[in-house]
Each structure stands twice: as C-alpha cells, then as structure tokens.
Amino acid sequence: MALPANFGGVVPPICTPFTDSGEIDTASLERLLRYLIDGGVTGIFALGTTSETGALTDAQRTQVIETTVATVAGEVPVIVGALASATNVVIEYAQQAQTLGVDAIVALSPYYHKFSEGEIANHFRAVKAAIDIPLIAYNIPQMIGTELSSANVVTLAKEGVIAGVKDSSGNEASFRASVLNTRGIQGFSVFTGGEITVDYSMFAGAAGIVPGLGNVDPAGYRRLYDAAITGDWDAARNEQERLVKLFAILSQATPGRVGISSGVIGGYKTALREMGVIDSNAMAVPFQPLNVEEATKIRAILVEVGLV
C-alpha cells in the first residue's frame, strides 16, 4: 500500500522479539503486531532504534521485514528503518526493504564520521534518488551524535526529498520550528518520537507519534491522539499523565548493572512478556536482559496503570 496523504496517527517503533537462544521469535513478533493493530495503531515502524537494529545481522533484518509485511498484510502502512552510518549502505538496506514490499523508508543522518549540513542534505538526496517509495528522516542525536537541523528538514521537505520526519531529539524548540516551517507542504508529516510530551507535540501541530512505549500501550496512545485531534486537550493531558506513570518501566534496571538501552528496550520487552504478548524478554548480544527483581517492579507499574 502507498502511504496515505498526510500520513499520521500512532506508529510505534516495534520491538524485535527474540527467543532465549538468540533467534528472532517470529511467533511473538506476529502476536506483537496483532496486539498493536488491535490497539488502534495507524502504522508500524520496524527496524528502528527500539528494534535493537544495530545488533541485527542482515539475515535477521530480512526476517523481521518479511514477517512484518506478511503479518500486517496491508491493514496499515509498514515503514522500515534503513539505519546505517553512511549513504551506500543505507541505500542497500532501503532498496532491499523496498523489494520486500514496505511502504516507506526511514533513514538517519550519516554518523560515525562528522558531516556538514550540506553533506547531510546530500545524503538524504542520494538515498531518495535510489528508491521509489517515500523517505522519512529520523532525528535522534543522542544515539548518533549528530543533530538533523530543522533547517535541513525544511529544505529537504520543500525539495520533496523527504515525506516526513521522526524527531526523537527532545528538542521541542527545533521540533516546533520543523512543524511551523513545513506547514502547508502537501503530504509532509512531522512525527514526534517522544513518549511523555506527546500532548505538547500534537498541540504544536504534529501529524503523528512514534512512541516506543506504544509497544506496551498502543490503545493509550491512540486515545491520546484521538483526544488531541478533536481538540479535547484536557483528555489528552490526562491520558499523557497516565502514560508518564507507565514510562517509569524504562528506569527499573539496577543502575550500573546494565546500560541505559538495555533498561529501556528491556523495559518494553519485559512489560510485553508480563502482559503475555511476547514469550521472552531476551535481547540481542550485547544487550543484557532484565532480571526477576526488575521484572517484578515493572509488573507493579503495569498493575498501577491498569495494563495487567
């Protein structure tokens, strides 16, 4: 399916379930996708940061795309990350994903090396020139050390190179500038990658939201989205404040025992396991899974917000 005009709504960046022996758990992945669609999501984003993408082999990436495309089966658009450090590899990933039938590609600014604004723009132009489906830019400087500037977003939007941006920077001023300065560009969508300021972003004019926490509570984010687009800001705020409580599952790992990323992604996976959506909270090496003590704390939070 093509992306709908003004693609928006709730598009969670999905986890990649693993078996305890380190294989992709496709049965769990299928259940997760069903859980999300039943929860009201308007799109699926596979192979984003939440997917442990940097830790997946090429074969695993293919497996995730194939399972996702087959399971979603056109009910909602599937967008897929072609996350790599430079242009030619992004193009390889993007073309492969296109061949496998995805609806749009998500790409980062180039990273590892340090590039200028012009080089970053050329990167997106080269990726777009190599594919026939929409390209969505992804701004997450805390992971790659490079900011995708709002100025570059606007330039690339006006050129038609990118059909949207997912902004996970937490820089609300820059987010707002992207919204204001792309207003009126047909078919261009600004998404927030935040979890706990989604009401702000919708209020500012976001087209949609890409919350990692949406893996755990897709219906909650859908309620928040629906409240926002109908202008019921009190309801949006109340739902957001409830989700702020749920957000605490991301910080239940014992400090120092595992890194921040294991705490966050492990928090999602542990919650999904506790809720019976996926079988294991295993993650790819070198992520360290959360333990029983940490899972107990996460379960308590799920109880508090009514998810188990």
Added chain:
Amino acid sequence: MALPANFGGVVPPICTPFTDSGEIDTASLERLLRYLIDGGVTGIFALGTTSETGALTDAQRTQVIETTVATVAGEVPVIVGALASATNVVIEYAQQAQTLGVDAIVALSPYYHKFSEGEIANHFRAVKAAIDIPLIAYNIPQMIGTELSSANVVTLAKEGVIAGVKDSSGNEASFRASVLNTRGIQGFSVFTGGEITVDYSMFAGAAGIVPGLGNVDPAGYRRLYDAAITGDWDAARNEQERLVKLFAILSQATPGRVGISSGVIGGYKTALREMGVIDSNAMAVPFQPLNVEEATKIRAILVEVGLV
C-alpha cells in the same frame, strides 16, 4: 603470518582510494601500500576510521581486504577493522576477514545504543570467542560516543581477550593508565592513535603508533618511533614538531563547506594525490572532496615540510 610477540611500531590506518566514479581504486591502493612499506611501517591497519569504513558496502570491504592481503603479501602484519555497532555484525565481519587471511581483528565498543561496562566487556569476549586470531580493541569515543575505559582494557587484557588496544581518545591520563596497568602482560600492546602527541605516548611506554597522518609521511613516523625506542628524546621531539607542522593539512577545508571528517580524510587523500601516490582525492558519499583552493594550501604545507 601471525602477529609478532609484542607487536608494535608504526601501523598506519590506511586510506581507501576511490576513483572519481566511486569505485575502489585498487591500483592506487597497491601504490599506497607499497609507499607505506617502503616508508618503514611495521604493520598495516585496513578498514579503520581513516578508511571511510562506515561508508563502504560489504563488497567494498571485501575488495579492500583482498587487495591489501595480496599486496602486503606477508611483508608486515595486516590488521583489519570489523567496525560495526553491535556484536553479531562485528563477528560476521571479523570471521570474514579471518577467512581472507588477515593477521588480527580490530573492534570498537558497541555503539548507537548505550551499554554498561559489563556489557561492553561481554561484547569483546563474544567477538574473541568467535575468531582464532588476535583481537585488538579500539577506543575512539569522539566517533561513537562511548569511552572504552582503561579499567575495561586492563580486565580484557588480563583475561587474554584482547592482544592490544588502539587508543585514539586523546585522553592521555587514561592512555597512561592502560600502559601502566598492562605492563608485564605478555604479548599485550598499547598503541596510540594520535598524530601530534606520539612522542608523549612513546615516552609513556606505548608499543606502537597508528597515525592517520602516517599515510602521508610513514618515514617521518618511523624516524620518530626509532628515536623514541633508542631513547633519543631530542630527536623524537624534533621529528614530532616537524609532524605537527604537517598535521595542518587536516584543517585546510573551508569551515562549513565540508564536515570535519571530509577535512581530515580529504586532507590525507589530497596530500597523497599531490605526492603522486594515489590518483584521486575522491571519497565515498556523503564525504565531500576537497577543492582546488584547499588542495593548493595543502601542497604548500607539503612543500614546507619537505614532502614534495
């Protein structure tokens, strides 16, 4: 060939020459390797940061390894970077390089995601368990946002997981701690990745040096190394101060026109082209090559230090 006991000396991280049409220029790569060996290097490091590694496709990586192994033909050890963001991909790269006949593997800490000290150590343990040749750790936090702590270096050295570390952090206190605390571990080598504090590092007890600028002046770094190991510190300092002047080729790009990485790697490549070693200063997309004006400034520096 196996790594010599107490592997050390001058091991430049080689550039990857490209043609103007974006292909690997194997003829130039062969000339570069010959230039380096004739200059007195004691090893070759392919597919490091200087190689534009993050911008190379799998096919290009293979091509570089094959050309390098064939050209060097055992005259000096060839070590090769398996630079990727997480364990399974590093293992794939490392096993492939081993199959192609390299003498040791260089690996980074995991990046993109944020890991704990223990997860980082487990990463190196898993990589080492998957290969039969020595593993060298690579510390370059300015590129990946993660420091490989001296404590982790010492732990992994004592376990025999790593046979050496290349420290490009510029953190001389941490470098020194790695030297002092691995002294006496048989077969463990600490390398500096610096260009302009090599005399310090040798003075502190480094086994060897991995200077990107060694692409341009291998003989200069060999003189510096030889002076240091014979305790002729005045000669070492004088050679280092001469190389500080040459180091200015890294900062001749017009600010803002290209990013820092294009300025640095483009500086090496432009110098090598001016010296007749390689044919073009082209780089992989999205690197932007240096222009005529910038090349003129670089040539003037080469003249000043006596390289052209």
Added chain:
Amino acid sequence: MALPANFGGVVPPICTPFTDSGEIDTASLERLLRYLIDGGVTGIFALGTTSETGALTDAQRTQVIETTVATVAGEVPVIVGALASATNVVIEYAQQAQTLGVDAIVALSPYYHKFSEGEIANHFRAVKAAIDIPLIAYNIPQMIGTELSSANVVTLAKEGVIAGVKDSSGNEASFRASVLNTRGIQGFSVFTGGEITVDYSMFAGAAGIVPGLGNVDPAGYRRLYDAAITGDWDAARNEQERLVKLFAILSQATPGRVGISSGVIGGYKTALREMGVIDSNAMAVPFQPLNVEEATKIRAILVEVGLV
C-alpha cells in the same frame, strides 16, 4: 509585599540598561519597568541571566535592586537573583537583597565546582536558612554545567525550602516531572524560563512564565498566559506562534562576531532601543553590542510582528 499565594503569571527577567559609558542607566531602567508593568506582568525578576548579572559589580547590583524596588513600588512582587557559584556568597547577596526590600530570592545550584545531589540540596537548605523571604530555585544547566534535577526540586519543595522553581533547561520531560510531582504542595510554583514553548508549559501545568523575550513584548506573553489559564488553547498557540517569530531577534548577530550571549541579550536591548523603551543597547564588558546592520534586521522583525 509578600509573594501572593500560588505566585504565578508573567515575570520577565529584566535587562539591565547601560549608558554608552558603561554606567547603569537608571532612567532607562525605570522606563523599562514601567513598560513591563503597563504590559501586564505579574512580577519582576531582576539580576537574572538576562541582566548580565555575572558582569555586574557589587555596587551595580545594589543600584539595580534599589532602582527596581523603588520604581515598582509594590505594584507587583520583585524577585531578585542571588547568582553566585557557592553558598556563602549566595547568602551574602540574598541577605543584602532582603535588606533592600525584595520579595523573594532566586538562587542557582552551586557551580564551577562539581557537586553531588546531596550537596546541591544542602546548598539550597543553607541559603533558605539564612533568609526570611521565599527562595526560588533556578535551573539553567546550559550556563552553569549542572542540572538541578527534578528529584531535588521535589525534595526541596516538600521540605518547604523552596517556594518555586524557574526551569530554563529546555528539558520538557524534567519540567513535567517537576510539575506533576509538586502538584498539591501549597504555595509551590513551577515557572518555565522558555520563550517559545510557553504554551506547552502552561498546558502541562506551569504556574507562570519567566521569558527573557517578555522584556520586549510583555503584553504578548500576558495574552498567552491569559489564554492558557482560561483554557483557550487555540488562542494560546496562536499567540505563541507569533512570539516564535519575534524570537528571531535573538539570532540576528553575525556568527562569530559576537558570542551567543551578546546575540541574545543584545537582541533584547536593541529591540528595546528601537522601540524607544531604553536609550542604548550597550552591555557590560565583555559583551559586545550589536551593530547597525544587526539592529536593522531586528527592527524589521519588530515591524513584522507589529511592535514598531
């Protein structure tokens, strides 16, 4: 006057007008205060970041406080920064300001040296113990390199040490946590120090706003505040988007010619001069004033948003 219960509203951090010869321009300061009160502000914050406080001598600080207290004359509360790097000096400044008749003190976390959470909390406790008027904490990590954590804000609020916080961090997640976790504490107020996300902050539950840009357009921020507290979110957003346009006056300095702070504070002062509120855009050494070319651009923005 004492602070009103649940102190809130629009409390701009005022500029310190200077003559071209480097003296405090008290006549301009009086006109600025009158302009702000006529614009509807609910309080005055003197000797904050916008005042060039770090560049003022003790005598100049006294002069600003005396002029402000006398001019405002109880029409609205006057809060005053006791901004210094450590406890004893903050206490000296705070006691002096109390003696001069101000209504509350604003203090930063200790800086220059690096302190623990507990040491930071003790700092605020010691300052509060030394004064008889309310203490407001000020979070601006981009200036002092230290974050005042939301956890510390909540602890100090519950203890009654601080009566409010001005959060200029731009960290909306932390801001929201401070709002949510101090809700229900009698007499505690969370203020945002932002200029272009004020609607978000009011939506999240801020009691008030402390916008530097409020020096230039107090009435605009008052309209935004009034719209927000009456739940007219469309009006709040529209006013905010207008103020985003005005915010461009902060970035009209030629890059490199002057530093960011001269661009920001010089932007306010130049606008106020162009509007006839103050006589000169001079700043304390080492701030470099904006020039004619830059002032022309600022005037054009003022015209665009209807302020001249």
Added chain:
Amino acid sequence: MALPANFGGVVPPICTPFTDSGEIDTASLERLLRYLIDGGVTGIFALGTTSETGALTDAQRTQVIETTVATVAGEVPVIVGALASATNVVIEYAQQAQTLGVDAIVALSPYYHKFSEGEIANHFRAVKAAIDIPLIAYNIPQMIGTELSSANVVTLAKEGVIAGVKDSSGNEASFRASVLNTRGIQGFSVFTGGEITVDYSMFAGAAGIVPGLGNVDPAGYRRLYDAAITGDWDAARNEQERLVKLFAILSQATPGRVGISSGVIGGYKTALREMGVIDSNAMAVPFQPLNVEEATKIRAILVEVGLV
C-alpha cells in the same frame, strides 16, 4: 617581588585550610605554605580552583591573600587568582590583590555567559589594562564550559597582555600548540595544570607546572621538574609514575556520596591532615568533607608512596 624572567618551576595551587567551624584556619595555612616552600616550590598560586575559590567570601579572599603574602615574605613569587565570571569583577579582585602585594594575577576566560573568541580576548586586554603586575591566563574548560583557545593564547602573548598561561584542560594537542607558537616570546611561560602528565608537558617545553597534588608532595614534583630540565627523562618518568600512584587519593570518595570536587579537594586536604600539615579536612559549604572510611583509604596510599 617581581616575577623572575621566564618564571617557571613548581607553583602549586594551594588549598585553603578551614577550621571545623567554617573559618579560614590561618595557622594551618601558614604551615602549608612552609611545607611547600621547604619542599622546593618556586612559586605559590593562591585562590585557584583548588582553593575552593568560588565558595569564599570577599573577606575570606582578603584573609587568604594577606596571610599568604605575609608568610611567603618574598621567598618565592605569589600569584593570585582573580576568578570571577566577568570583566569588571575580575578587575576589582585583581586590583585588590595587587594592592595587597601579590606578584601576578591569574584570570579565567569570562564564563556563565557564552562569548566569542574576540570577546574573550577583549576581556583579558581589559583586565591587563587595569593592573600594573603580570597577568596569567587560566584555561580550565571542564569547570567553566569555555575553552581558552591556543590561538587566543598566542595572540595575547604576542600583544604582551599575558605573561603566561596555566593550561588545565588536559588537551595535550592544544597545550603543545601554545608551547610551540609562543616559543621565542620573551618572558612568556606555559604552565601545565595537570598532575599525571607533567613529564609530557615538560618534555613538550613547558616552563613550569601547577599541580594540585603538589600540595601533598611538593618535593616529588620538584624532583620531577629537576629531572626534566636536566634531560634525565628516565628519572622524570619514574617520578611521574610514582605520583600517578599518589594521584589515587583524588578518587577515594564513595561515588554519589559527595561530588567530584569534594573528592578531589577533600582528597588533598585529608592527605595533608593525615600528614600533619593542616589541622582539619573541612571545606567550605557546599563541599562535603571526606569521612573516616575514605580517610583510611587515603592514608594507605600515602603509606604506599612513602609520604607517611
């Protein structure tokens, strides 16, 4: 006394001893000064970072200067920090110190606000114009968030504005550039503020060293200095490696209990107390003193290196 031509050698930044009740302990300060002079230092630096300067009141600063000048009594030069965030306050401090008879002033780049290279240079020019004794620039970006660039150091040295620089940045490349590019400027001295790379800095061409750890072992640093200037690099390295062991006293505070600065300065003070030089390890609020458990670890290190 005037500064000697080519001022150099060992110039420790002295601690400020406090009584347990929070007063300056002048008797301990006198003993510390005597200990340092007897240990062979070539100058005294009062009111630097190690002095807890940001936590001292004006009255305390005066007391430290007076005691220091009187005690040192011309045996070695006394240089004094006029550390404040902007020009006019630095000038006030500097003029006061000059009046009290110090031999040179040390000043930082302006901080808190963010300034351009040109504004930073103007700051030093204005300070120098206001005093009649030499001015030494102080580069410690980890404390103030602003780098004093080597380019600015060289500019100000050539103009005769500054007579030296104390570089505590840990940026060895920048340090080296300052040394190389001021070589041949009469009367200009580059000092390192490091503790564990002093041999490097001397090797590169430093005129002297300003080690905080020199409070604890002045004789060790003097031996290192003497070895270096006579070209006995093996002896210099050996002494440095011994001092690296002593450096561990800076990291004996329980993580999280106190901040880094309390760990460092508290480490010096606790060692001096254990050695009988000063009476208490008390520090100014909000510094938190080291406890018995931490002091026991520090004592063990002093034993190991032969200081008690």
